[in-house]
Amino acid sequence: MSLKHVLGSCHCGAVQYEADVDLSKGTIRCNCSICTKARAWFTFAGGEQFHLIAGESNMSSYQWTPPGRPSPGLIYRFCKTCGVRIYATGDAEFMGGKFYALAVATFDNVSTDELTAAPLRFIDNRHDRFD
Secondary structure, three states: OOOEEEEEEOOOOOOEEEEEEOHHHOEEEEOOHHHHHHOOEEEEEEHHHEEEEEOHHHEEEEEOOOOOOOOOOOEEEEEOOOOOEEEEEEEEHHHOEEEEEEEHHHEOOOOHHHHHHOOEEEEEHHHOEOO
8 A cells, every 4th residue: 555645625725635545546436426417536535544724614515315325425525615526525334434535636736647547447326336
């Protein structure tokens, strides 16, 4: 495992974070209805590997309960000023507990070459197939 310390922010810079991620584990694209609309591209950080530096008061949340589910699986966080979706939070045993799904487009110190070198996995959440 090779952790990279990433810095991230929204477009206007009001929200800033840092996290340690393992890009060798890859990134994901999901085809559920919300991710399709947002063209979501994520990588993950555990709850202990994420730190919000600035902007908590400048963020809004969105929760969506997929059909057939009792509750939302994720809480999406975005900047109230510029509208950029920065990350989603969740808590799942198979993910090791609390986690952050970081939008790779918000990384400030990761090159395009680093992102394209990371394995990309497509997840069929539209049909509840996480594998």
